[in-house]
Each structure stands twice: as C-alpha cells, then as structure tokens.
Amino acid sequence: xxxxxxxxxxxxxxxxxxxxxxxxxxxxxxxxxxxxxxxxxxxxxxxxxxxxxxxxxxxxxxxxxxxxxxxxxxxxxxxxxxxxxxxxxxxxxxxxxxxxxxxxxxxxxxxxxxxxxxxxxxxxxxxxxxxxxxxxxxxxxxxxxxxxxxxxxxxxxxxxxxxxxxxxxxxxxxxxxxxxxxxxxxxxxxxxxxxxxxxxxxxxxxxxxxxxxxxxxxxxxxxxxxxxxxxx
Amino acid sequence: xxxxxxxxxxxxxxxxxxxxxxxxxxxxxxxxxxxxxxxxxxxxxxxxxxxxxxxxxxxxxxxxxxxxxxxxxxxxxxxxxxxxxxxxxxxxxxxxxxxxxxxxxxxxxxxxxxxxxxxxxxxxxxxxxxxxxxxxxxxxxxxxxxxxxxxxxxxxxxxxxxxxxxxxxxxxxxxxxxxxxxxxxxxxxxxxxxxxxxxxxxxxxxxxxxxxxxxxxxxxxxxxxxxxxxxx
Numbered sequence: 001x002x003x004x005x006x007x008x009x010x011x012x013x014x015x016x017x018x019x020x021x022x023x024x025x026x027x028x029x030x031x032x033x034x035x036x037x038x039x040x041x042x043x044x045x046x047x048x049x050x051x052x053x054x055x056x057x058x059x060x061x062x063x064x065x066x067x068x069x070x071x072x073x074x075x076x077x078x079x080x081x082x083x084x085x086x087x088x089x090x091x092x093x094x095x096x097x098x099x100x101x102x103x104x105x106x107x108x109x110x111x112x113x114x115x116x117x118x119x120x121x122x123x124x125x126x127x128x129x130x131x132x133x134x135x136x137x138x139x140x141x142x143x144x145x146x147x148x149x150x151x152x153x154x155x156x157x158x159x160x161x162x163x164x165x166x167x168x169x170x171x172x173x174x175x176x177x178x179x180x181x182x183x184x185x186x187x188x189x190x191x192x193x194x195x196x197x198x199x200x201x202x203x204x205x206x207x208x209x210x211x212x213x214x215x216x217x218x219x220x221x222x223x224x225x226x227x228x229x230x231x232x
Numbered sequence: 233x234x235x236x237x238x239x240x241x242x243x244x245x246x247x248x249x250x251x252x253x254x255x256x257x258x259x260x261x262x263x264x265x266x267x268x269x270x271x272x273x274x275x276x277x278x279x280x281x282x283x284x285x286x287x288x289x290x291x292x293x294x295x296x297x298x299x300x301x302x303x304x305x306x307x308x309x310x311x312x313x314x315x316x317x318x319x320x321x322x323x324x325x326x327x328x329x330x331x332x333x334x335x336x337x338x339x340x341x342x343x344x345x346x347x348x349x350x351x352x353x354x355x356x357x358x359x360x361x362x363x364x365x366x367x368x369x370x371x372x373x374x375x376x377x378x379x380x381x382x383x384x385x386x387x388x389x390x391x392x393x394x395x396x397x398x399x400x401x402x403x404x405x406x407x408x409x410x411x412x413x414x415x416x417x418x419x420x421x422x423x424x425x426x427x428x429x430x431x432x433x434x435x436x437x438x439x440x441x442x443x444x445x446x447x448x449x450x451x452x453x454x455x456x457x458x459x460x461x462x463x464x
Contacts, residue, residue: 062398125373125397126396126399129348129397132372141371142374146396165358166357
C-alpha cells in the first residue's frame with residue numbers, strides 16, 4: 001500500500017473512553033454513581049445524540065454540547081439532578097482527558113516519521129486538541145466532524161480527509177476499532193485498517209478479532225507500524 | 233493577557249518565503265531567471281489572485297492552485313513558457329519547503345508548553361502540513377483559510393479560530409508580521425501581536441518596527457515567549 005496519510009478514529013481506537021470517563025465520574029461524583037456503569041450509560045447516548053444532528057432534527061452541534069445534553073438527561077434518569085453546574089461542566093471535560101491505550105503514543109510516534117497523521121473523529125476540535133496536548137498524541141493536523149459540520153458516518157467527513165490533505169482517497173488509510181466506521185470510509189474510497197480493542201466496552205461488547213473487509217487487521221498501533229514498515 | 237491560544241500568520245511571519253522560493257527557483261530554473269526577483273514577482277501576484285476568490289470572480293480555489301496559475305502567467309511574462317510540466321509542479325511545491333526564520337522553532341517550542349498553537353494562514357492545509365513536517369513547526373492544530381473557504385482578510389477566517397478552539401475571541405492572540413492582517417483580526421475581537429521581520433521583502437519594503445495598535449510588538453518569537461512568560 002502506498003499510503004500518504006493515516007486518519008484515526010479516536011474514542012475506543014486511540015484512547016480508552018470508558019476508563020477515562022469512569023475515572024472522572026469517580027473523582028467528581030464519588031459514591032453517587034457506579035462509575036463504569038455511568039460511563040457506559042453516557043456513551044449509550046452518543047450515537048442517538050449524533051443521529052439527531054445527522055437527521056436534521058438539530059442544527060450542527062459540537063460534541064461537547066451533545067455530551068452536556070446527554071449528561072443532563074442521564075443525571076435526571078439516575079435521580080442525581082442536584083449535581084451542580086460546575087460539576088457538570090467538569091464532567092463534560094472528562095472526554096478531553098481520556099488516556100491513550102498503552103500502545104498508542106509509541107505506535108503513532110513511529111508512524112509519524114513517514115506518514116501524515118490526523119484524527120478523524122466526531123469529537124470537536126477543542127476536545128481533540130486538549131486530549132492530544134494532555135496525552136502527547138503527535139497529530140500533524142486535526143481533521144474530523146466539526147470541520148465539515150457532519151458526523152460520521154456521513155460521507156462529508158471521510159471525503160474531507162483526502163481533499164484537505166491533497167491526496168487521492170486510496171492513499172489515505174482510515175484506522176478504527178469499529179467495522180461500521182471502516183465500512184463507511186471504504187465506501188468513500190479510503191483504505192482501511194482495523195484495530196482490535198477488546199477492552200473498549202468492558203466486556204459488554206465482544207468486537208471481532210479482525211475485519212475481513214479491511215486492508216489490514218492489527219491488535220495495536222505498534223503492529224500497524226510494523227505492517228506499514230515504520231522503523232522501530 | 234489571559235491568552236489560551238496563539239494563531240500565526242505563516243508566510244513572512246514564521247517562514248522566509250522569499251529565500252525559500254528563490255532557493256527552489258535557482259535549483260529548478262538555474263540561469264533562466266534572477267531567483268530573488270522571480271520570488272518577488274511570483275509573490276506580487278499573491279494578493280491579486282486571492283482577491284479574485286474574495287470578490288467571487290473565482291469559486292473557492294486552494295492556494296496551491298492559485299500559485300500554479302500565477303506561475304504559468306509569470307513564465308509567459310518572462311519568456312520562459314517552455315518550462316516543462318514536472319518543473320512547474322515542483323516549483324509550486326517550493327511554497328511547501330520554506331525555511332523558518334531562525335527564532336521560529338525555538339520560540340514556538342517554548343510557547344507550546346502553555347498555549348495551543350495554530351497557523352492561521354492562507355496556505356492550504358496540505359501545504360501547511362508539508363511545511364510543518366519538513367521544518368519541525370510544532371503546531372497543535374492547523375487552522376486557516378481552506379477550512380472555511382475564505383481568504384484573509386475575510387472575517388470568516390479569523391472567526392473560525394475562537395469557534396473551533398472553543399475560546400472567546402479575546403483569549404486568542406493573532407501573531408503576524410503584517411499590520412493589515414492584525415487590523416482585520418482585531419476587527420473580529422482577537423488580541424494581536426506584531427512581529428518585526430525586516431528581511432521579509434529583501435529590502436523592497438521596510439516594515440515598521442512596531443504596530444502601535446497591537447497588544448504587543450516583538451522582534452522574534454523568542455521575545456514573544458519572553459513577553460508571555462513562557463519558560464526558557
């Protein structure tokens with residue numbers, strides 16, 4: 001494969017959203033909630049909240065705002081509607097403070113020597129920038145949903161990557177732990193690499209070990225660097 | 233000043249376009265042209281070419297394509313219309329291969345510890361990414377004209393910086409060597425810092441030592457880091 005740039009799904013593929021959100025929930029809400037279950041319940045509202053934008057029911061709304069609206073709903077559902085405003089604002093920032101999977105920074109650092117690296121996430125730009133600065137994720141450029149005001153899997157998000165990087169789609173490799181994201185990317189002509197992240201959902205979902213439709217399937221970003229011939 | 237992010241003009245402010253374009257003209261065109269004069273003549277077509285987009289005469293056109301069109305015109309004017317296609321394509325890439333002013337990388341590296349750093353250039357994303365990888369410019373995120381399909385000084389370019397960084401405009405500091413760029417940024421509520429770059433035009437233009445309307449005037453990005461209290 002003659003790959004010029006790699007674009008990455010972020011939540012679940014590069015960072016552990018469940019562990020990070022649970023950590024912040026524990027810190028900010030203490031015994032009010034079961035922290036991992038709270039992370040799961042918040043994440044369960046993620047796809048439906050974006051679908052309201054994708055369908056046109058809501059105008060373009062950055063992910064931080066969707067996270068805040070679904071947090072407010074969740075706190076009502078959990079009988080915790082007395083959580084104060086500053087705590088809610090801090091909780092939304094949990095998504096800016098997610099830790100990378102242990103292989104992510106070393107793998108990206110190797111891949112970056114020969115390739116342009118960009119997140120192609122539904123996270124808004126400020127979220128992705130905060131996360132990268134805190135975690136040391138070595139992106140060359142931040143791409144993703146907010147730049148085109150569409151959420152994945154809308155075609156506009158995938159199409160913007162080769163357009164802005166001035167590459168043909170077949171020289172852009174989409175890397176994700178979710179087969180649906182990769183299928184949508186392939187539909188727009190991008191190459192695809194699947195990363196197996198069995199810990200993403202804490203056992204609630206058992207992702208496949210490989211994606212037979214992807215160009216590559218790997219179990220870490222280090223293995224992806226190996227497969228693409230990046231120097232150790 | 234409580235600055236969250238710094239956004240930078242690039243051509244002339246961070247990199248020496250004249251020296252870099254002249255170097256590539258010398259390499260690719262040899263004795264066919266006077267290299268510094270060639271760089272000046274090409275750059276002279278820069279503002280008029282963007283004005284054709286800004287006025288609506290042309291649809292959105294990335295800077296690489298404007299550079300190519302003005303190169304073709306210039307070669308005719310210089311009686312060098314026999315320059316072949318691969319050489320023209322390489323010449324356009326001269327703008328991706330500009331060297332930073334000597335203070336730029338050390339200054340940005342210091343500033344980056346406490347602030348989000350982004351180019352806010354009329355250069356297209358691929359150009360800015362190529363330049364940063366070659367020169368080691370430590371951007372956190374690439375902002376600029378192509379993301380909003382407007383050229384500076386259109387308001388849309390400046391407005392996109394605080395919007396995408398989720399900051400109020402007064403917490404974004406625009407850094408540029410051109411008073412007109414800073415005036416447009418101030419018009420959109422951004423803070424401004426002027427950098428004196430007396431070598432930018434090779435003596436054809438004598439820029440002022442300071443901009444009395446800017447929040448700060450400095451003579452290097454190292455001095456900017458000093459003024460903002462960045463650690464040495």
